[in-house]
Amino acid sequence: MPDGAAPVLDVQNLKTVFRVRGGEVHAVNSVSFDLRPGELLGVVGESGSGKSVTMMSLLGLLPSPPAEVREGTVMLGDRNLLTMGAEDMRNVRGGEVGFVFQDPMTSLNPVFNVGFQIMEPLRVHMGLTRRKARDRAVELLEIVGIPDARRRLKDYPHQFSGGMRQRVMIAIALACDPKVLIADEPTTALDVTIQAQILELVKDLRQKLGMAIIWITHDLGVIAGIADRVLVMYGGQVAEQGPVRELFANPAHPYTRALLQTMPKLHGTRDDKLRVIEGQPPMLGAHPTACPFRDRCPHAMEICARENPQRRPLGGNHDVACHWDHREAAL
Structure with a gap:
């Protein structure tokens, strides 16, 4: 990752709300982060912490209604994705930003062969002829490690194993040489051996292609092995962020x-x-006016119940949103 390089993606004060019967769910609350060229940013947190909703908000992938991105900017270079029209956003999705979803079996269309599904973005976004798109699709399947790639273009998703389907999803996401790849828990449904293969594949592709990657997961072990920097989310907001070694x-x-x-x-x-975190994640039915972690926190203070902490710098690109001074106690 180049030192001092301008961010390829810069998100500021992102707020996303779901309108539901009887009120609203504040799913993303003032989330800010950036992503630099060639960097792998890990996003971690429990289920319901806002990881996936945040990333889907960036690309307008949430259904509207009930979802509404109420505030913020998402700068891809010098363009704000949140103010883009529908056609321009379609060109960004799959073109400049690739997205790998969690479950490849439901993300791939079962009625089209994988060749068609890889070739479609190549023809739409890059204007390739059918022949050139086919050649590029073969190359992509070879890049992600699928043997006998030209023959397998004709196969349908059900003819691939779970790990191979995930490789197909990565090939589709990489088709148009995106600047940013967002991977939403892409190895959750895979066994440990296949998960390790996918992680090695992503490391290799990142080194070869130099793209920036956002990797969403609940698995800190995965993040420790692949990320440069970590964003910890809780209750729809950023609790802490910093370089992976420093944060661990x-x-x-x-x-x-x-x-x-x-x-x-x-x-x-x-x-x-095994240690567990006692208590339950917070209800997100109202805009937070207190620390969302206070009911589960062993260090909660009076101020935590009346003031939502703002992120404060700790030095070395490390910051935290907490009233408690962590230097008071060792891990």
């Missing part, structure tokens, strides 16, 4: 610390129990 070595938010403590240890005894 010196977590500042009680939630980050709790997540790290739930990870299984390599060295231990059979009697050691």
Whole structure:
């Protein structure tokens, strides 16, 4: 990642609300982050923390209604994605920004062969002829490690294993040489061996192609192995962000610390129990006016119940949204 390089993606004060019967759900609350060329940003948090909704908000992938991006800017270079018209946004999706969804079986269309599904963005976004699109589709399948690629273009999604379907999804996302690749928990449904293969594939592709990647996951072990920087989300907002080594070595938010403590240890005894985070995630029915983690936090103070903490810098591109001073206690 080039030092001092301008962000390829810059998100500021993003707010997304779902209108539901009886009120609103504030799913994303003032989320800000950037992504630099060639960087891999890991986004972690429990289910319901706002990870996927945040990333889908960037590209207008949420149904409207009930979803509404109420505030913020999403700058891709010098263009604000949130003010783009429908046609311009279609050109960005699959063109400049690729998206790999969580479940390849439901993301791939079962009635079209994979060749058609890879060739379609090539013809729409890059204007390639059928022959050139086919040749490029073969090349993409070879890049993601699918053997006998030309023959397999004619196969349908059900004829591929789970890991191979995920490779097809990555090939589709890479088809138009995107500046940014967003991967939404792409290995969650895969077994550990196939998951490791996909992670190695992404590392290799990132090195070869130099694209910036946002990797959404609940697995801190995955993030430790592939990310440059980590964004920890809780209750629809950013709890902490920083370089991966710094954040793992010196977590500042009680939630980050709790997540790290739930990870299984390599060295231990059979009697050691897995740690859990007590309590339940917050209800997001109103705009937050207090810290969303306060009811589960061992360090909660009076101010936490009346003031939502703002992110404050800790140095070295590391910041945290917390009233508690983490230097008061060791992990």
